[in-house]
Amino acid sequence: MAFRAAVVTFPGSNCDRDMAVALEQVSGTAPLRLWHGDAELPQGLDFIALPGGFSYGDYLRSGAMAANSPIMRSIIAAAERGVPVLGVCNGFQVLTESGLLPGALMRNASQNFICRAVSLRVENNQSLFTSAYDANEEIRIPVAHHDGNYFADDETLDRLEGEGRVAFRYLEPVNGSRRDIAGVLNAAGNVLGMMPHPERAIEPAHGGSDGRRLFESAIKALVAA
Template identity: 80%
Template sequence: MPFSAAVVTFPGSNCDRDMAVALESVTGRAPLRLWHGDAELPGGLDLIALPGGFSYGDYLRSGAMAARSPILKGVASAANAGVPVLGVCNGFQVLTESGLLPGALMRNKNMHFICRDMPLRVENAASRFTTGYAAGQEITIPVAHHDGNFFADDETLDRLEGDGRVAFRYLDNSNGSRRDIAGILSPAGNVLGMMPHPERAVDAAHGGTDGRILFESILNALAPA
């Protein structure tokens, strides 16, 4: 069966096309484009992607209004049924605001927008998003955010660490995220939220291909044994 992915667009999304282009480049098939107001998701999806941007202009809190969009009920149901969900940047913020992932994304510690390549370390290479990497591998993925400072209380952080749910960690923590966390997984491992943009690192002409491995990992995880 061909790989079936969907990219959700919210008012203010600006990385949805980047995500769609990256998915088509890796899978050979253009993803479905879904609108935030869609009340139901199509069946048979292999991946749901929540892209970066500034949904609803980041009013209230980043991702807070998008987390109440009609489509999030379908996303939550799919995630609870085991469908992989990837939230990048604003998508990560939506996942925390909707309760699909713990913690919150706060204003960067220096109060400035950060846009540059960021060195990361792969902490969990066993999830369906990361099997193409090696544990401890250092990679470079671009970031572009103003509210990427991951916060959670010590109990939550200890649980994330103990359960192996920290997927990526910053090697140069310029936004202030606690314990240098750049990306986390859900308890079942099928939901990944990360601030860095892997969809911007799939083509060597754009400066690097370390993000391509993430999408290839998802694709290969669904390949017949």
């Protein structure tokens, strides 16, 4: 059964091709490519990816304009039906701005753009995005962002931690994120937002392949369903 994934391109997305290549390499099937202005999604999608980049030039706030683009109305509806949605970097910012994930991504505490591989801990290996990782496994995935400083109030953070919705945590100081949160899940577990780029760690030539199992997890979950 082919894995029917889609990658959304907003004006200013720049990791959409990398995301498509990663999905094709891991699943064996090239994903559909969707445009921000598409009001309707193709039928029967198994997986939707919101890529990194600088959608709409980061105008107003990172992800704010993309969160209100036509395609996002359909993606919000699909996510509410249980379709897996992965947002990486700017995709994570779009997911928080759209309300699919709690919190907000602010300017890095250092004010600097940060572009390097970082160590993460897999905090929840029970989700459909992380089941191929070991519990508490330490992995290395690159980050490349200016606005990755995750913020939510204490009550929200406590709820996320209590419900196992912190998927990944930084093992080193990176961007000032509260409680070193690198990736969060929605309550139903079918939406994941993360600042690190798993699509940039798919094969040894990338300097590491720790991102590959995120996509393998999602494919395995589909086959099992």
